[in-house]
Amino acid sequence: MPSTIIRVPENLTAFTVFPFCKLLQNQRPTEELVFDFSKTKTVEPFGMLVVASEIKQCVAAHPEAKFTCKNYERMPYAAHMGFFKAFGLDFGREPGEAFGSRNYIPLTYFNSSELIREAARRGLDVGDVIEFHSKRLSQTLSGTDDGDLFETLSYSIREIMRNVVEHAHVDEFGVCAQYWPTKGRAEVAIVDRGIGLRESIKANPHIDASTDKSAINYALMPAVSGKAFKGARRLEKRGPWTNSGFGLYLTSRICRNGGNFFISSGDAGMLLTSGKDSKRYINTSFTGTAVRLNIRTENIDSLRGVLAKYRADGFEIQQKYREIVQIDPSSASLMLSQDFDLSLWDKLLKNLKMR
Template sequence: MIQVKIPQNLSLINALNFCNRLWDLKQSDEYTFDFVNLCRVEPFTMAYVANELKRFRETKPKSKFTALNHKNKSYAAHMGFFRAFGLKFGNEPGEAAGSSTYLPLTILNVAELKKEAADSYDHVGNVIEAKSERIAKILTRLEEGDLVDTLTFSIREILRNVVEHSDSEVIEYCAQYWPTKNLVEFAVLDTGNGIKHGLSTNPYLKIKDERDALHLAMLPGVSGKMFKGVKKREL
């Protein structure tokens, strides 16, 4: 049996280091994850670690997985963290209603988004627009205004990129507002083919690795689908 302790503070660096160590674990008939030290978990790391734990379990179908010291982790349980990777404890992702200070870990199925659009004879972009506007209103605690419009646009573009370019089956998101810090964190995660793959269809780009692709993607006009010689479609 291999016992794995979850870090006390699941900050970005700690989460990345933990998940890297996770994939380096030796093969075992049983893995036990101990949450005794877990105190702080942030929106992105909640989605990221839950997804990595789920993927890790799926690669070892013959192994047994157990958890320890998780039943007093009420925040993570309420947000849907545990059930997101298959542990039957706490809320399902998206089950909590959310409030003016948080959005629970929520998993949107891309196929279901497309079906919702088809069933209503609408474009999937409009379905995403409606969901993005709801998220923006919760994050800003406003019903209208420039900030709501700006966030709606930004969130919509992120979600549309997942649906139209990543080939990911799901979109995961989570958010938290800390009034004492006057800080909001909104996190979106997908498990698609990556930026390097998305830009690889553009023959005018020379891409060495994912880091190189990420830098290129930040430049204006860089795309894997729209480049010199490609006819633009009317949207």
């Protein structure tokens, strides 16, 4: 079998990496896998996390093949961020090694089981431990431990990390981020190779999660969860960390205030922006779930004020759809009052009453 040269894309961004993922997934047996970075110019947090994960998966799937790379020495930023060592190439820093400098979070990996054990050891809920880490990451990224940017980043990172730990059924997941003050933009990426949204949400019998596209749509609606729904066995856990299905919805609404929110799971991806044509679907190929938050920092208002302002909406939804969802009012009070498609809820309610 001859060696195979795999040319890495020119841009490692949210909308260029998935054809490359598909290429790696279709790779046939070979004597040698050679990844050529000669054309690669632009690398962003989301692209680095996804591609590093996919290359690692490809190499593991072909143990018979020798693994090498070329033309990577010209990429000091990616090397500093831990990109190359994340998939096994001995070049640059280890993931997390460059931690401590303002405005970026290098590729950093967390272990869900370790977070849970840490919480048990300290007599805390795992949500408290995730809150601690999200604040630490936000402080590194924003360069401060207070203010609207710090609070927004902390909240958004916390909610996506919670979603992974509670629903993905996976140990390791990665975080990477960059803040560009002169551009007024921050990008946060969180990627896991878990069971994916469709598998996670199909436990809710009231929704149609037969496709990845459908599962993403429902997962981004407020109060939809594969654990908290009408008829589900009530969990013993109570308090602010009770699962309520609001994390993805709230975070996506924060990002859409001038920025955008992208999520991929399985063969479907969804990009949410503000204004006309605010929803766009993208064909993807990714086992697990990959989330990118693109936040316009100049559009950030006080998070405390925004979340408190819509407390009444949470109670209204709880009452209207109490036959479908089972949410905790203290969690519902965090919901942002933005437009979303209530026709899906009405359809669910109608179908439930016909049974």
